[in-house]
Amino acid sequence: MEEKLSRELLSVLDRDVDFLPDKPEETAESTLAALWLTAAGEPTSAAGAVERQLPALDRRQQDELRAMVRRRVAGTPLAHITGRQQFMGIELLTTAEALIPRKETELLGRAAVRQLEKIEQRVDHPVVMDVCTGAGNLAVAMALHCPSCRVHAADLSEDAVALAQKNFVFHGIDGRCRVCTGDLFAAFDDRDVMGKMDLITCNPPYISTARVGEMDHEIHDHEPSLAFDGGAFGIKILHRLIKEAPRYLKESGWLAFEVGLGQGEAMIKRMRKKYSYTEVSPLVDGNGEIRGIIARNGGAK
Numbered sequence: 656m657e658e659k660l661s662r663e664l665l666s667v668l669d670r671d672v673d674f675l676p677d678k679p680e681e682t683a684e685s686t687l688a689a690l691w692l693t694a695a696g697e698p699t700s701a702a703g704a705v706e707r708q709l710p711a712l713d714r715r716q717q718d719e720l721r722a723m724v725r726r727r728v729a730g731t732p733l734a735h736i737t738g739r740q741q742f743m744g745i746e747l748l749t750t751a752e753a754l755i756p757r758k759e760t761e762l763l764g765r766a767a768v769r770q771l772e773k774i775e776q777r778v779d780h781p782v783v784m785d786v787c788t789g790a791g792n793l794a795v796a797m798a799l800h801c802p803s804c805r806v807h808a809a810d811l812s813e814d815a816v817a818l819a820q821k822n823f824v825f826h827g828i829d830g831r832c833r834v835c836t837g838d839l840f841a842a843f844d845d846r847d848v849m850g851k852m853d854l855i856t857c858n859p860p861y862i863s864t865a866r867v868g869e870m871d872h873e874i875h876d877h878e879p880s881l882a883f884d885g886g887a888f889g890i891k892i893l894h895r896l897i898k899e900a901p902r903y904l905k906e907s908g909w910l911a912f913e914v915g916l917g918q919g920e921a922m923i924k925r926m927r928k929k930y931s932y933t934e935v936s937p938l939v940d941g942n943g944e945i946r947g948i949i950a951r952n953g954g955a956k
């Protein structure tokens with residue numbers, strides 16, 4: 656019976672869902688596994704579900720599973736149905752009020768963790784900041800990979816802040832991770848944090864306003880535009896980030912952030928020419944594209 660159900664739903668998902676390139680972990684198989692576990696009362700992301708055994712479902716759970724497949728086919732993102740998304744191997748809570756963490760952001764996450772591991776060798780309790788934190792995925796990844804660090808996070812969206820706080824509690828790291836509501840660094844205008852950060856991370860909105868309206872329906876209709884809209888040219892927050900970050904960084908602290916396709920070269924030039932960053936390096940993805948930048952604060956210019 657369950658084998659028949661599984662075959663039937665797999666063929667529906669395969670035929671009727673357009674799987675998006677920015678969620679490469681989602682296939683008909685991983686989607687069905689994630690929905691199956693969720694119907695069984697064990698909500699799990701697509702990436703997490705493929706590693707799990709699927710339990711037997713009773714009649715009510717089978718009906719729930721069918722209803723979830725219908726929602727997915729109608730365009731609801733998988734993570735909004737399961738309430739889960741994996742980031743750097745970590746299961747996170749997700750809601751419709753914040754961006755679903757993307758696989759591509761793991762490039763920045765891995766670079767940040769690598770840098771933090773180096774910082775840890777000479778600083779006992781590194782202090783890091785994650786602005787535009789969304790679900791808190793980068794903050795959680797850094798806190799879990801570096802148990803001695805403290806994290807200050809912020810987002811303009813109160814809903815995102817509430818979700819990041821839930822993720823800190825979910826992973827038992829709320830004692831050393833705090834999250835505030837504010838415009839970029841505005842929540843941190845106090846002496847406790849200024850000039851004290853070993854590392855600042857940010858995955859800002861970097862899509863131009865015109866292009867936000869052209870995004871795929873699954874994204875445009877279900878995720879907050881605040882998470883994508885980087886102003887007329889997409890670079891409004893990026894420019895503020897590279898200008899304002901040095902105030903919060905230690906003299907040789909690090910800034911690591913994501914950029915959109917085609918934005919990297921100009922941003923690197925700007926960081927070298929207009930500001931005092933040193934060791935400015937691109938983070939290059941598997942396609943040879945610059946999708947992030949990491950740089951060291953070089954003091955005042």
Ligand SMILES: C[S@@+](CC[C@H](N)C(=O)[O-])C[C@H]1O[C@@H](n2cnc3c(N)ncnc32)[C@H](O)[C@@H]1O
Pocket residue numbers: 753754755756757760786787788789790791792793809810811812815837838839840857858859860861881882883892
């Ligand atoms: C691309 S999402 C990144 C979310 C998360 N860090 C991630 O990697 O999935 C950008 C985030 O920036 C937030 N945001 C937009 N404008 C902002 C601003 N001016 N100040 C702070 N956060 C902002 C959005 O609410 C959203 O959560």
